[in-house]
Amino acid sequence: MLTIPPPDVLVQGILSGILMGFVYALIAAGLSLIFGLMEIVNFAHGEFLMLAMYTTFWAYALFGLDPLVSVPLSAGVLFLVGWLTYRGIIRRILGGPMLAQIFATFGLAIFLRAGAQFLWTPDFRQVTRAWVQGPVRMLGVSVGLPQAVASVACLVAFGALYWFITRTETGVALEATAQDRQAAELMGINTERMFALGWGIGAACVGIAGAFLANFFYVFPHVGSLFALIAYVTVALGGFGSIPGSLVAGVIIGVIEVLGGLLIAPAFKYVAVFVLYLVVVLLRPQGLFGKF
């Protein structure tokens, strides 16, 4: 059953797993941020990513903007999407039953996915002439340049997010709201604004990740579901609400995915990831760094 690949293939696989892990980490960080704030899982997170990828693709197809240029655009659009989702939907279900909380974003996910299919057809689309393409030599093995760029950029964005949360006044206010909403309100924090901001930033994270992913990944209406599943697993592994946890977990999952594909069979690489999730959640339900 197990096939041991030659060492250079193994090194190459692990390296690309780590690189992909940084992208997963940024996507998961957005999810984790929202959950930490109000204990709601955004089941439309993958569809947000899909919207970001389409934003990037259309900026390229219609205005000739390279995905690297449209990163701020995509982040901005997604910030707006997140903000509006909070104001339009989430605000109304904050105190509602668990089932309503799950199905509100679940329904939004189906709606967005079908909406993308309705507007832009189920065709697979691709940015064909990006600035960065082709392979690059790293540590004696080859990796795709777009993957490397996406990975480094996501790591930088992750660092910026962490800095924002821990070092700026708004970030600390966010953290305070996450810890205790009432106490934060007594300290004069506008928690309503913090919630909306949390959704905006959480969605902007996938805005950035999506823009870089569009550089080397096909864009189609269902693209989000796979990344979303991985994001849930990442967040659960790292611990719901823990931002640093999602970085560690993202890298672990990136590597496991590649090793599952290399050692067992490519068709089973996600099975390895989900089995890991089940094992972790059963042994340590709060995840590696979780508080809940």
Place this chain on the structure above:
Amino acid sequence: MGTGEPVTAVKAQEGTRASVRRVWGMGLLAVMLLATLAFPWVDRLPYHRDLVIRVFLYAMLAQAWNILAGYCGQISLAYASSVLQMRWGWNPWVGLGAGIPVAVALSMAIGYPCFRLRGHYFAIATIAIGEIVQTLAINWDFIGGARGLTLPFQKDSLLAFQFHTSKYPYYYIVLALLILCLLVSWRIERTRLGYYFRAIREDPEAAQSVGIPITRYKLIAMAVSAAFVSAGGSFYAQYVLYLDPDSVLPLSLSILICLLAVVGGVGTLWGPLVGAALLIPLSEFTRIQFGGTGRAVDLLIYGALLTLVAVFQPAGLVGLLGRRGRP
């Protein structure tokens, strides 16, 4: 002295009002039952019959989901019965019979560890299990792999569970299954089991603290649910005679099933049936209107509806009626 009489009078009045309502309810039920029994003889259009068969099937699956009110991709378990039947040439009824305990046992094996998880973790765990099962099914030749299974044609007979000259038996079989499922739910609703289930749903810790063994009762709910899902799956296999991972396993079917229950009314007896009666024809209508465009209009409506119901009417359409109808 004087207060006793009016109170009794009021009580008596309430009593008669309740019994009048019960008579009306029974009458309505009887009319509905007669109408469904007579339907295939009155409306002989095969298309309508097929539509109603699917409404009943989905209503039953949604009701089964409703019993657990969980988020499992359990529909996959129904696969087991047709596999057994296919591989060993078993009779479909034996397959159906064997599928139920297999589904129950599998659901127990999956449910026991997962029920330690709460809320969102449980929902995500079931999605992960669903994905694992689907990947395995696509890559596992024993159950047909990605090509799926075609059930062999046989002569019409109740024993073979295949009816080609007249589809009426399918109609009555699925109707019987639906009625059985509704009866079981109705019994559950009114017995200690139902109160335990609701207590666990509202607050697991409180339920545990008053002495309800919550894991055992969650497992019971899951077993009942899995049994009906398995029966429904066997029926589907015999009706369509073709199964493949993409049409019976994916998240979209699980979504459809929860959607029917959520829109109709979660945790109510009639919610899933109301949801199925409204949404299955709606999906047919959009398919006819926009058929072949691949534009997923039905999903667009489903998604919007799901969000709207969750935000504005978490009790579902049945909840709306109940509020209006209460004096």
